Amino acid sequence: MVTIHDVADAAGVSISTVSRVMNQSPSVSKKTQKRVLEVIRKLGYVPNAAASKAAHKHNKYIGVLFPDISNQVFGRILQGINSVLAPLGYNIIICETNGELDKEIHFLNILKEKQVEGYIMASVTIPQDHLMWIHKNRRPLVYVCQDLPKFDLKVPASSVNMDNKQAICDMVHFLYHMGHHDIAFIGGPLSDPSAGKCRYDGYMKGMKECRLQIRQDIISFQEAFGIHDGYQGMHEIYEHAMLLPTSVLCACDNMAVGAIDFMYDNSIQVPRQVSVTGVDDSSLAACIRPSLTTIRHATNDSGVKAAQLLLEYIANPDFAGTAFKTPYQLLRRQSVRQLMDGSK
The missing domain is CATH 1.10.260.40 (lambda repressor-like DNA-binding domains)
Incomplete structure (x- = not known):
């Protein structure tokens, strides 16, 4: 040990x-x-108390609930989770929820019947239904890639997530220092408090700090975070913008790929005419051309931390929990062009 x-x-x-x-x-x-x-x-x-308690268990299960198991971000997190729990003899049960509340509650109940000791979960939102379930069933749960909302009742829950607002704010500053003043935004649903609202708030914060004009005609919100949504978002900006922006900040890599796809279909050159950025550093980010400037987060270490927090709960039911902020890294690649003196 x-x-x-x-x-x-x-x-x-x-x-x-x-x-x-x-x-x-x-x-x-x-x-x-x-x-x-x-x-x-x-x-x-893992801490000695958690490891000691884990070592004396016979049937040890942890439930992992992800909205999309094909998403590389969740794959990286799962590797980190497994690196901590597997050596302790834990079996991981993986459930794909599609981000649907009914499925999430269904799987939580199914996993409870299988006597899992705790859960690690990524959820599009964290409604009070979740928190009431956790409070009622007293099963420790750690959220990844999402922040815990305020809740009146005490629940055995923690979160592991990057500071989405500051990360996107940093990206706006990066684009500004590259000479971009007309920065568009393609975001997901604001009902998603982390990847949706916090990333939009980060965009607004960065634009205000850089004293840039906020143009509603180059801001688009979509219902999801897929490639199609990015394509549609760029289409809306292209149709409504009085002047084409010099750069587009997308809320995730998939949306950025969709935006680039739209521009290719409409003979808009990236990055010569419009620069594009994303978030996640997915497998597509380095493979497409031009390669995508993005924000790397949710690495193996995020899964390691989530597993460690869960083991703390299992070892000590009075563990207060925490909102752990993971580091992130802005990766500059080919999709952003340096503008001289802020000109196009």
């Missing part, structure tokens, strides 16, 4: 530093935090 001493030795830090990293202390530098988290992931370390 890997101990905290093993992690400290491998990372070249003290045991107290490892403890501070796992407790998200701001006193640890980002460089040290990254090194320690990488060692934790590689060694598959």
Whole structure:
């Protein structure tokens, strides 16, 4: 069994530093935090209390509920989850929910009957139906890629997610410093509090901080986050815009691919005429041409952290839970053009 001493030795830090990293202390530098988290992931370390309790279980199951199991983002998260739970003898039961509330509640109940010890879940929204179910059934749950909403009753739940608002704000600043002033936005449904509303809020925040004009004719919201939705969003902007934007910030990579597809069909050159950015760093992002400038997040480490938080709950029912913010990285590729002096 890997101990905290093993992690400290491998990372070249003290045991107290490892403890501070796992407790998200701001006193640890980002460089040290990254090194320690990488060692934790590689060694598959979990806190002793959780590991000890897990070791004495016979039938150990964890439910994982994702809206789309073909999505590479969830694949990366699942690898991280498995790297922590598999060495402890846990069996992972994976359910595909399509982001539908009825299916999510159905699978939660089915998994409860199978006596799973906890859940890790990605959900389009987190309605009160979820939180009431968790409160009633007292099954620990960790959300990934979504933020916990405020809820009056105490629930054994945590979240692992990037700061979507700040990440998109950073992308606006990046485009601005590349000379872009007319920045369009193609977003998903605002009913999705994380990938929908927070990313739109980040766009608005960035535009205001850069003192750029917010043009409603180059903002489009779609019902989902697919390639077709990005195509439709770019079509709407093309039809309604009084002046074509110099860049389009899309709420995810799939939408960005759809936007690029529309522009190809209409002889608009990317990035010479219009630059495009996405979010996720999906497998498509590096493969398409031009390769897509995007934001990488939800890596293996996100799954590792989600599994570790779940084990904390299993070991200690009084664990208070947390909203853990994962790091993200802006990746500049071919789809963004540098404009000289802000001109087209």
